[in-house]
Amino acid sequence: MNTIxxxxxxxxxxxxATATVRNAAPAGKAPKKPTFWSKLGAAFAMxxxxxxxxxxxxxxxxxxxxxxxxxxxxxxxxxxxxxxRFQPPSAEHWLGTTHIGEDVLSQVIHGTRGVIVVGFxxxxxxxxxxxxxxVLSGYLRGWRSEGLSALTNVFLVIPGxxxxxxxxxxxxxxPLILIAAVLGLIGWAWGxxxxxxxxxxxxxxxxxxAARANGEPLRRIITVEMLPNLMALIAASFVGxxxxxxxxxTTLSYIGIIPVTxxxxxxxxxxxxxxxxxRQGQWWWFMPPGLCIAAIGVALSLINFGIDEYVNPRxxxxxERARAMKKKGMNVNDTVTVVRTNTNTQENP
Amino acid sequence: xxxxxxxxxxxxxxxxxxxxTATGAVKARARIPWRFLGNRALFYLFTLWAAITINFFLPxxxxxxxxxxxxxxxxNVTPEAADxxxxxxxxxxxxxxxxxxxxxxxxxxxxxxxxxxxxxxxxVTEVVGQSLIWTVALVxxxxxxxxxxxxxxxxxxGWRRGSRLDVLIPITTFFSTIPYFxxxxxxxxVFSVALGWFPIGKAYGVGVAPEWSWEFIxxxxxxxxxxxxxxxxxxxxxxxxxxxxxxxxxxxEDYVTVAQAKGMPNDRVLWRYAARNAVLPQIQSFALALGFxxxxxxVMEVVFSYPGVGKLLLDATNAKDxxxxxxxxxxxxxxxxxxxxxxxxxxxxxxxRTRQTEA
Amino acid sequence: MTVLEFDAVTKVxxxxxxxxxxxxxxxxxxxRSGQTVGLVGQSGSGKSTIAKILTQLESPTSGEVRLDGxxxxxxxxxxxxxxxxxxxxxxxxxxxxxxxxTIRYAIQRPLELDKVVPKDxxxxxxxxxxxxxxLDGDAVIDRxxxxxxxxxxxxxxxxxxxxSRPKLxxxxxxxxxxxxxxxxxxxxxxxxxxxEHGLGxxxxxxxxxxxxxxxxxxxxxxxxxxxERGPADDVILHPQNPYTQELRAASPDxxxxxxxxxxxxxxxx
Numbered sequence: 001m002n003t004i005x006x007x008x009x010x011x012x013x014x015x016x017a018t019a020t021v022r023n024a025a026p027a028g029k030a031p032k033k034p035t036f037w038s039k040l041g042a043a044f045a046m047x048x049x050x051x052x053x054x055x056x057x058x059x060x061x062x063x064x065x066x067x068x069x070x071x072x073x074x075x076x077x078x079x080x081x082x083x084x085r086f087q088p089p090s091a092e093h094w095l096g097t098t099h100i101g102e103d104v105l106s107q108v109i110h111g112t113r114g115v116i117v118v119g120f121x122x123x124x125x126x127x128x129x130x131x132x133x134x135v136l137s138g139y140l141r142g143w144r145s146e147g148l149s150a151l152t153n154v155f156l157v158i159p160g161x162x163x164x165x166x167x168x169x170x171x172x173x174x175p176l177i178l179i180a181a182v183l184g185l186i187g188w189a190w191g192x193x194x195x196x197x198x199x200x201x202x203x204x205x206x207x208x209x210a211a212r213a214n215g216e217p218l219r220r221i222i223t224v225e226m227l228p229n230l231m232a233l234i235a236a237s238f239v240g241x242x243x244x245x246x247x248x249x250t251t252l253s254y255i256g257i258i259p260v261t262x263x264x265x266x267x268x269x270x271x272x273x274x275x276x277x278x279r280q281g282q283w284w285w286f287m288p289p290g291l292c293i294a295a296i297g298v299a300l301s302l303i304n305f306g307i308d309e310y311v312n313p314r315x316x317x318x319x320e321r322a323r324a325m326k327k328k329g330m331n332v333n334d335t336v337t338v339v340r341t342n343t344n345t346q347e348n349p
Numbered sequence: 350x351x352x353x354x355x356x357x358x359x360x361x362x363x364x365x366x367x368x369x370t371a372t373g374a375v376k377a378r379a380r381i382p383w384r385f386l387g388n389r390a391l392f393y394l395f396t397l398w399a400a401i402t403i404n405f406f407l408p409x410x411x412x413x414x415x416x417x418x419x420x421x422x423x424x425n426v427t428p429e430a431a432d433x434x435x436x437x438x439x440x441x442x443x444x445x446x447x448x449x450x451x452x453x454x455x456x457x458x459x460x461x462x463x464x465x466x467x468x469x470x471x472x473v474t475e476v477v478g479q480s481l482i483w484t485v486a487l488v489x490x491x492x493x494x495x496x497x498x499x500x501x502x503x504x505x506x507g508w509r510r511g512s513r514l515d516v517l518i519p520i521t522t523f524f525s526t527i528p529y530f531x532x533x534x535x536x537x538x539v540f541s542v543a544l545g546w547f548p549i550g551k552a553y554g555v556g557v558a559p560e561w562s563w564e565f566i567x568x569x570x571x572x573x574x575x576x577x578x579x580x581x582x583x584x585x586x587x588x589x590x591x592x593x594x595x596x597x598x599x600x601x602e603d604y605v606t607v608a609q610a611k612g613m614p615n616d617r618v619l620w621r622y623a624a625r626n627a628v629l630p631q632i633q634s635f636a637l638a639l640g641f642x643x644x645x646x647x648v649m650e651v652v653f654s655y656p657g658v659g660k661l662l663l664d665a666t667n668a669k670d671x672x673x674x675x676x677x678x679x680x681x682x683x684x685x686x687x688x689x690x691x692x693x694x695x696x697x698x699x700x701x702r703t704r705q706t707e708a
Numbered sequence: 709m710t711v712l713e714f715d716a717v718t719k720v721x722x723x724x725x726x727x728x729x730x731x732x733x734x735x736x737x738x739x740r741s742g743q744t745v746g747l748v749g750q751s752g753s754g755k756s757t758i759a760k761i762l763t764q765l766e767s768p769t770s771g772e773v774r775l776d777g778x779x780x781x782x783x784x785x786x787x788x789x790x791x792x793x794x795x796x797x798x799x800x801x802x803x804x805x806x807x808x809x810t811i812r813y814a815i816q817r818p819l820e821l822d823k824v825v826p827k828d829x830x831x832x833x834x835x836x837x838x839x840x841x842x843l844d845g846d847a848v849i850d851r852x853x854x855x856x857x858x859x860x861x862x863x864x865x866x867x868x869x870x871x872s873r874p875k876l877x878x879x880x881x882x883x884x885x886x887x888x889x890x891x892x893x894x895x896x897x898x899x900x901x902x903x904e905h906g907l908g909x910x911x912x913x914x915x916x917x918x919x920x921x922x923x924x925x926x927x928x929x930x931x932x933x934x935x936e937r938g939p940a941d942d943v944i945l946h947p948q949n950p951y952t953q954e955l956r957a958a959s960p961d962x963x964x965x966x967x968x969x970x971x972x973x974x975x976x977x
Contacts, residue, residue: 150392150395153392153396154395154396154399156637157393157396158396158399158400158403158682158685159678159682159685161647162647162662162677162678163678165647165662165663165666166407166674169666205803206798206799206800206803206804207803207804207806209763209765210796210798210804210805210865210868211806211817212765213763213764213765213795213796214791214817214818214872215787215788215791215821216817216821225806228806228808229806229807229808243526247528247529250528251528251529251530251648254530254648254651255530255647255663269531273534278534278535278537278538278542279538279549281538281542286534286538290527290528290531290534290535293527293528293531294523294526294527294528294531297526298523298526300526301522301526308594312594312598319510319511319515321511322510322511322512325511326511326512332510332511333508333509333609333615
């Protein structure tokens with residue numbers, strides 16, 4: 001795009017004749033002023049590919065179920081019906097009933113809420129801590145940086161689940177927020193470590209040096225200059241933490257650490273297992289909750305794959321390039337240059 | 350491991366054999382990066398101290414008194430014996446907190462972790478030691494297999510990018526995102542209950558006494574197959590994905606292109622150049638995973654009623670057997686730290702760059 | 709007139725495990741506004757260290773840097789005032805602009821930080837600066853760096869450096885990473901700007917030819933020491949120091965080049 005203005009009168013006398021100054025030729029219109037929506041779109045570019053969109057849709061579905069649980073569930077999850085115990089799926093109970101006649105579908109729908117709330121809350125807590133500790137320890141130098149890094153490593157190395165078990169047994173009926181907080185405190189260290197490494201690498205980049213040389217204050221350097229460049233990493237870390245928190249919550253609920261007064265898919269499986277559903281083949285009771293956990297896990301993984309490919313285009317294009325070459329009859333790993341003599345042009349892969 | 354130093358090629362020097370055209374490979378003693386390892390050891394000692402201190406405070410934060418609960422179950426204990434028990438567990442409140450802390454350390458350094466109320470007053474070290482063997486054997490073995498298969502598989506999938514093998518990635522990842530306990534329960538439901546191929550749980554048959562006989566070992570393997578298999582299936586995806594992604598990044602590097610351009614055979618490029626470099630971050634992940642072996646087996650042991658360390662912790666927590674609880678947590682933490690230290694040592698030897706920073 | 713004195717500066721880095729590394733050894737020079745000083749040397753000669761010390765990203769181990777007779781302050785208002793007077797153009801046009809910000813933001817930020825013009829005049833000033841570096845404001849102002857070519861990015865970097873109306877400019881290899889065909893255009897731009905604004909420019913480069921074309925005085929740096937200094941033509945045409953002579957011999961000479969090439973081709977036939 002030629003935007004250099006032609007000004008031949010200003011060319012110095014001793015400049016060689018071959019030094020050309022290009023003409024002003026505005027190629028195409030000037031770009032439209034960015035609107036709020038286009039800026040938003042650009043910010044979420046990492047989510048634009050097929051994998052992320054699929055993942056986000058599935059996740060969105062579960063979020064909607066969690067929000068509208070009361071409306072969607074046909075029965076109250078605790079409604080006992082002793083005439084209809086252990087029933088396989090039927091027209092009245094799409095997913096059958098439990099050992100005391102509760103409707104499994106309603107339980108699963110209501111269980112969504114606990115999972116989504118704790119999962120996201122824990123991830124938000126963990127990610128905020130990870131950003132503060134990770135970016136600060138990456139940007140600062142000296143003992144402050146080493147100290148924060150040591151703190152991160154301690155949290156990384158101390159075994160999480162045993163700690164949660166011990167902590168959870170201290171309380172009779174821990175509220176969801178507390179569970180989310182504990183899960184978040186266990187899970188921030190990994191993201192902090194990754195962010196620290198990336199921040200350290202960013203710090204030595206020229207545009208950060210330029211901002212420092214311009215006298216930009218520290219808080220703006222971190223928030224305005226560096227954070228946008230860390231966005232993809234933060235997003236991936238957040239998504240990963242949601243997955244870990246959901247799996248952690250359901251697992252701990254299944255084991256019975258988290259008391260069964262709260263509703264989530266793990267507690268449903270706890271009851272199912274306690275009532276021998278697995279041994280009696282009552283698949284309608286234990287399959288749906290497990291499949292839901294798996295579905296959310298798959299959705300979150302897809303989102304992360306999408307982010308991965310956005311950050312590292314090689315992951316996406318490597319497979320595509322190889323397939324395209326295969327169509328032409330060439331193997332991407334071949335060491336020999338292929339020369340075709342039946343056309344006029346030579347091809348060098 | 351050999352250090353590479355710039356050198357004129359000597360006669361009979363095979364460039365392909367040595368690996369590059371401009372340098373000769375010199376067999377030098379591997380330099381031990383003392384500073385790096387020293388730093389890590391220092392850090393682990395600090396973490397150990399932190400963990401032990403947390404361990405000290407944990408039961409004191411909890412409600413309920415273990416001894417009272419025990420006494421409620423065993424009425425025929427004299428008051429003097431009860432007092433002695435309290436002293437042993439460090440629960441007598443006469444001494445100051447600081448004094449109790451010192452006593453705790455004194456006990457630790459003597460190797461005395463107290464006695465377990467739950468397990469018939471046997472020393473905690475003995476109880477934990479037994480369970481530890483089962484956990485480490487089964488889970489360590491399974492993790493090793495998952496790592497090996499996953500890494501080699503990931504290298505091949507990365508090499509043959511764009512082929513049908515690519516479908517392995519979503520499949521194995523799917524199995525990783527399924528919650529492990531559900532996978533285990535399903536496995537039991539299908540293979541143990543429906544098909545009857547494997548026993549439902551435990552490490553060996555009820556009523557069978559542990560002994561060193563082929564029969565016993567066979568029984569153990571039979572019981573251990575499902576737990577091990579489910580662990581491998583669940584963790585395979587992570588290893589494969591990580592290795593494949595690293596392979597794709599490495600295969601784009603110029604030194605791989607140079608190797609191919611020199612005419613190096615494909616499998617040599619794949620294994621000695623690409624995979625060798627891509628595996629370095631995997632080893633770090635493996636280290637951290639080792640840490641999770643001991644801490645994360647709780648789920649498997651609950652599902653399969655396996656007599657390992659995790660189940661021990663759960664039972665101890667439920668019964669408020671503080672000494673046992675502390676002991677298990679301590680052992681788990683120490684194992685994690687040891688595993689991490691070992692992996693750091695391995696990484697330091699394998700990555701020439703860490704060796705060079707010492708130069 | 710503004711005078712920057714670099715006085716007997718030594719910079720020593722300690723490297724873990726390998727002792728110490730002297731990046732600069734007793735380096736002195738003076739930079740006056742209206743004058744261009746060329747700093748020539750290979751990679752590792754200490755050129756970038758000088759740039760870092762001047763922009764306060766590093767500080768000397770011994771020696772002093774003075775602006776108008778006063779040692780440059782380490783913090784506070786004095787540091788801010790100093791930073792406003794001396795700006796730097798970086799070597800890598802791809803890395804010196806934040807990929808997430810528009811060109812408008814990149815140039816506007818120093819204007820805001822140093823309160824150069826009132827708020828309502830910001831847009832005009834940004835366009836004026838873009839015009840100064842011969843870029844079409846309308847076409848460029850709302851784009852992001854990856855949408856521009858290397859030469860355009862470097863011009864934006866120059867505009868950004870000029871925003872705070874400094875008296876001194878440090879150009880750290882400003883054209884090394886640009887296509888050869890556009891290097892002269894950017895260098896001539898710098899020369900014009902220097903004349904118009906009476907700037908003092910420290911032109912750091914490894915390229916003898918452009919150093920001579922562009923500078924009044926040249927310093928030759930070898931392993932942290934100044935081995936030769938003098939008026940540009942003198943140093944290039946009559947180098948005294950053996951290192952300078954080697955540098956000059958290594959530069960391609962159009963007259964002998966074609967004769968040499970012809971000789972080779974003739975011989976091969």
